[in-house]
Each structure stands twice: as C-alpha cells, then as structure tokens.
Amino acid sequence: xKHFPIFLNVEARRIVVSGGGDAALAKxxxxxxxxxxxxxxxxxxxxxIVAWATDHRxxxxxxxxxxxxxxxxTLFYAANDNTAEDARVASLARADGALVNVVDTLDDSAFITxxxxxxxxxxxxxxxxxxxxxxxxxxxxxxxxxxPATLGLLARIGKAFRPMAERLAPGRRRRAFWxxxxxxxxxxxxxxxxxxxxxxxxxxxxxxxxxTTGEGHVDFVGAGPGDxxxxxxxxxxxxxxADVVLHDRLVAPEILELARREALLIETGKTxxxxxxxxxxxxxxxxxxxxxxxxxxxxxxxxxxxxxxLDEEITACxxxxxxxxxxxxxxxxxxxxxxxxxxxxxxGRNSSIRLLTGHDMQGFAEHDWRALARPNEVAAIYMGxxxxxxxxxxxxxxxxxxxxxxxxxxxxxxxxxxxxxxTLGGMxxxxxxxxxxxxxxxxxxxxxxAARTAADSFEKEIA
Numbered sequence: 001x002k003h004f005p006i007f008l009n010v011e012a013r014r015i016v017v018s019g020g021g022d023a024a025l026a027k028x029x030x031x032x033x034x035x036x037x038x039x040x041x042x043x044x045x046x047x048x049i050v051a052w053a054t055d056h057r058x059x060x061x062x063x064x065x066x067x068x069x070x071x072x073x074t075l076f077y078a079a080n081d082n083t084a085e086d087a088r089v090a091s092l093a094r095a096d097g098a099l100v101n102v103v104d105t106l107d108d109s110a111f112i113t114x115x116x117x118x119x120x121x122x123x124x125x126x127x128x129x130x131x132x133x134x135x136x137x138x139x140x141x142x143x144x145x146x147x148p149a150t151l152g153l154l155a156r157i158g159k160a161f162r163p164m165a166e167r168l169a170p171g172r173r174r175r176a177f178w179x180x181x182x183x184x185x186x187x188x189x190x191x192x193x194x195x196x197x198x199x200x201x202x203x204x205x206x207x208x209x210x211x212t213t214g215e216g217h218v219d220f221v222g223a224g225p226g227d228x229x230x231x232x233x234x235x236x237x238x239x240x241x242a243d244v245v246l247h248d249r250l251v252a253p254e255i256l257e258l259a260r261r262e263a264l265l266i267e268t269g270k271t272x273x274x275x276x277x278x279x280x281x282x283x284x285x286x287x288x289x290x291x292x293x294x295x296x297x298x299x300x301x302x303x304x305x306x307x308x309x310l311d312e313e314i315t316a317c318x319x320x321x322x323x324x325x326x327x328x329x330x331x332x333x334x335x336x337x338x339x340x341x342x343x344x345x346x347x348g349r350n351s352s353i354r355l356l357t358g359h360d361m362q363g364f365a366e367h368d369w370r371a372l373a374r375p376n377e378v379a380a381i382y383m384g385x386x387x388x389x390x391x392x393x394x395x396x397x398x399x400x401x402x403x404x405x406x407x408x409x410x411x412x413x414x415x416x417x418x419x420x421x422x423t424l425g426g427m428x429x430x431x432x433x434x435x436x437x438x439x440x441x442x443x444x445x446x447x448x449x450a451a452r453t454a455a456d457s458f459e460k461e462i463a
Contacts, residue, residue: 002129003112010036014072016098018065018089019079020045023103027077032057033118036074041065041089065089070096075111078102106130115140119151121159150190154182157197164201168208172243172293177208179241216290218317220310222303222329223247227413228254230335234327239263243294246285249276250301250439252414259297264289279309283316290322301439303331307357307382331355333380336409336441339417341449350378350445358384358391358442373400378445385440389428395444400424405447411438421448 013036017024020042028049031038038058040049045060053060061069064085069092070076076098078086083105090100090108102108114125115136124143126136158181168174181204189200219238224230239245239259246266247256256265266285269276282298289296300308304326317324333355337344344353354372356379357365364387372379373395384391396402402425410418416438422430424444431440 003127005114005125005127007123007125008074010034010074012037013074014039015075015077016041016065016070016073016093017077017079018042018086018093019077019081019103020049021079021081022046023079023081024077025049027079027103027113028052028058030113030116031077033120039069039073041069065092067092068096070098073098076100117143117147119147119149119155122147122151122155148187148190150187153190153194154186154197157194157201158182158186161198161201161205164205167205172295173208177205180204180208216293216296216322218286218290218296218298218313218322218324219327220298220300220304220313220324221327222305222331223251223255223299223301224330225302225332225335225413226250226252226255226411227335228252228258230330230413231255231258232327232329235329238297238327239299241295242297244289245297245299246282247299248301251299255299263297279312283313286313287316287320287322290317291320300329301332303329306331306355332382332409332412332439332441333443335413336380336407336443337446339409339412339419340407340443340446342446344378344380344446349376352378354379356381356384358382358387364390367394369394369398372444373398375401375404376445378443381442381444383439384442385431385436388431388442391442392424392428395424404445405443407443407446407448408434408436409441409443410434410436412441414438419448 015031015036015038017027017031017038017040020040024040024042025046025048028038028040032052039061040058041061041064042049043062043064045062049058049060052058073093073096076093078090078093078100080086080089086102086105087108090102093100099110100108101111101113106112112127112130114127115133117124117126117140124147126139126143128136158178165174165177168177181201185200185204186197189196219242221235221238222232223235236258242260242263244264244266245256245259246268249267249269259265268282286296286298298304298313300310302308304310305328310326314324333344345351354377356367358381359365371377381391402423404424406422406424406427408420408422408431418434418436420430420434
C-alpha cells in the first residue's frame with residue numbers, strides 16, 4: 001500500500017487549485033462538497049468557476065500562480081491542462097509547504113483523490129493506487145446503487161442521538177441497538193421523514209433499555225480451503241457480527257481480516273503434530289464466552305463437519321444449554337479436485353469417493369484396505385503426510401496396482417498451491433523430495449487432468 005487512506009479534516013482550511021479549465025472543474029465539483037476555503041488561480045477561469053465565485057462558494061484570482069500563493073494551503077491541485085505549467089506550479093506549491101496533487105500524474109503527486117460515494121456524513125472512498133481509475137468508477141457506481149439515498153439522513157440523526165444511546169452499557173448491548181436502528185427501525189421510518197426517524201430511535205432505545213442482556217450463541221463456521229473468495233455468504237455474515245472468533249492455525253489471514261475489527265481473535269493451533277490448544281480448553285472458551293452473552297464464531301478450515309472435531313464442541317454447547325448453528329464450508333477435497341481439473345466421481349469409473357484421515361487419536365488410521373485397493377477406487381486422504389509410507393504399504397499389501405495414480409495438492413485454492421502427480425509405487429519418495437511445508441490433500445486414484453489426457457493418448461497409440 002503506497003497511499004494510506006485517511007479522512008482529512010478540511011473545515012475552514014485552505015485548498016488551492018491552479019487552473020480554470022476542464023481538469024480544474026472536475027476537481028472543484030468534488031471540493032465544493034467540503035467545508036474548505038477554496039482559492040482558484042487562473043488567467044481565464046471557466047464560466048462555472050466565475051459563477052461559484054459570485055455565489056461566494058470559492059475565491060478566484062485571475063492570474064497565474066506565483067511564489068507564496070499556496071502558503072498555509074492544506075492541499076494543492078495542479079489542474080492547468082498543461083504539463084509544463086502543472087510542473088511549474090507544483091514546484092511552487094511544494095516550496096510553500098503544501099501537499100500537491102498533479103492531475104493525472106501519479107508519480108508527481110503526494111496524494112491522490114479517490115472515487116467517492118457521497119451519502120453525507122457517510123463517505124465511501126475507493127482507491128486503486130492510480131492503477132485502474134476506470135475500475136474505481138465501476139465500484140463507485142455499484143456502491144451508489146446499493147447504498148440508499150436515505151443513508152445520510154439516518155447517519156445524521158444517529159450521530160445526534162449518540163449521547164442518549166450511552167445510557168446503554170458499552171459493547172455488545174450498544175452495538176445491538178445501533179445494528180437494529182441501521183438495519184431495521186431506521187430504514188422503515190426513513191420514508192416518512194426525519195421526525196419519524198427520531199421517534200423510531202426513541203422507541204427503539206426504550207425497548208433496548210427494558211430488555212435483558214441477550215443470550216450468547218455459537219456459530220461453527222467453515223472457512224473453506226483458504227481462498228477468501230470461496231467463503232460462503234453466510235460465513236461472511238457470521239464473521240461480520242462476531243464478538244469472539246476462535247480459529248484454527250490454518251485459517252488464511254485474508255479470511256481473518258474479514259472478522260469484525262473489534263472482535264477478539266483467539267488462535268487454537270490445530271496443525272498436524274504441531275502446537276495446539278487442548279480440546280477441553282477450546283470447549284471451555286466457547287462455552288465461557290457464549291455464557292457471557294457473546295456471539296462466538298468457531299472458525300474451522302474447510303468444512304467444520306469433516307475431521308474438525310465438531311461433535312465434541314457441539315456436545316459442550318448442548319451440555320451448557322447454549323444455542324448453536326453450523327455453517328458448512330467448502331472442504332479441501334473439493335478445492336483440490338478442482339485444481340486438478342478432475343471430477344471426484346465419474347460414470348463408469350467410480351460411483352463413490354471416500355474421505356479418509358491419515359491418522360487419528362491412536363496413530364496411523366486403519367481403513368478397509370481391501371476395498372481401497374480395488375481398481376478405479378478414488379479416495380481423498382486428509383492429514384496424510386506423516387503416514388504416507390504406512391498408506392503405501394497397506395494398499396500394496398492388499399493388492400493395489402503400484403501404477404495407480406496418486407496426486408498431492410498442497411495449499412489447495414491458495415496462491416501458493418502446488419500439485420504433484422505420481423503413482424502409488426513412488427508416492428513416498430515423491431512426497432519426500434517435494435518437501436511440502438503446508439497442508440497436503442492426497443488423492444488416490446486421480447491424476448492431474450493434463451497427465452491423464454497424455455496417458456490416455458499414449459494408450460491409444462500403442463493399441
């Protein structure tokens with residue numbers, strides 16, 4: 001991030017614009033929405049600029065900018081529609097101590113003006129580091145369609161009401177009140193005008209003051225395989241309102257960034273054979289925070305119901321009388337198969353797929369090896385790195401073909417995803433040579449699509 005976004009207080013402060021043509025007009029239409037004192041320097045200002053000066057909305061000086069003209073300016077815009085003149089006035093303004101923006105010249109600008117969605121006092125600023133202004137404008141249009149015109153009215157009335165709302169205890173109870181206002185009571189009343197909104201606020205506050213502390217609840221949420229774009233809408237909404245998030249170590253940082261900024265984040269570990277919080281302590285924390293009235297999100301990699309010890313945590317909630325819900329996620333097997341360009345089931349090949357774990361609480365996990373060793377069986381093996389030799393030995397002991405395709409997918413769906421295709425006979429050596437550091441999903445019976453296509457072509461040639 002080269003440009004750090006801030007909201008600058010420009011009330012009664014000086015902003016200077018050099019230029020009187022199209023570039024200056026574009027900036028002034030935005031700057032006139034502020035409470036700044038605006039001065040324009042231009043030999044021949046456009047009629048609109050002259051009209052604004054006549055209406056006392058800004059000051060016009062009908063000459064070129066000279067040394068000292070930008071003194072005490074908070075911001076300065078070089079907008080002359082002339083590269084040489086912009087360079088000259090920018091140099092003068094920098095000497096006067098102003099922050100300078102040269103219109104359409106990113107490298108010479110100390111700041112950039114973002115695309116803005118204005119629902120005063122709600123302001124949304126969109127920046128692309130100057131790389132894609134067309135994209136910024138597209139996002140602006142989308143947000144303008146989504147944000148109701150009454151949003152500014154609700155925000156202004158809400159701001160004036162904040163001292164009254166302080167009668168509610170800070171934290172969760174006060175957040176619940178404001179959430180109710182902006183999501184429900186306020187929008188319903190906004191169509192009837194400001195008086196109706198104010199009356200709705202008073203009534204809503206009385207309801208919340210009369211209520212008792214809300215009961216806590218728990219969401220068991222699947223974070224998916226790692227790509228934040230694979231997070232479900234329901235999971236995103238849960239993170240948006242969470243008070244406490246207990247998350248596995250493998251949950252991607254980009255997903256944790258989506259949690260409400262005030263939420264308490266607690267890492268529980270849960271990497272294979274690595275440091276981890278004891279399950280009993282995780283259960284205790286879930287229950288303790290929920291009993292305190294918090295909305296707890298237990299965030300698990302992939303899908304919470306697949307090798308996630310979900311039942312133990314549900315049992316703890318049920319024993320404590322705490323309400324819960326389960327928000328499924330995309331499991332690693334689905335993301336890994338997509339990365340291979342393969343279907344997990346295929347007519348004429350396999351009508352089922354097995355989801356296996358490489359180890360359990362007793363050590364290496366035992367399975368129905370005879371069934372797994374049959375031709376055309378497909379299995380997705382989780383947590384199989386440490387048990388690769390055990391898996392290889394068991395399958396070959398029960399007659400599996402050493403040429404059976406095996407594929408390892410590390411960090412499925414993430415930017416650093418890696419795919420390694422091999423065979424059952426060479427899987428242990430191939431995995432050791434790859435030295436994968438991240439979580440690995442092992443597919444028995446599936447090869448990357450390109451490799452499978454090449455093998456099919458070779459078999460047709462020799463036939």
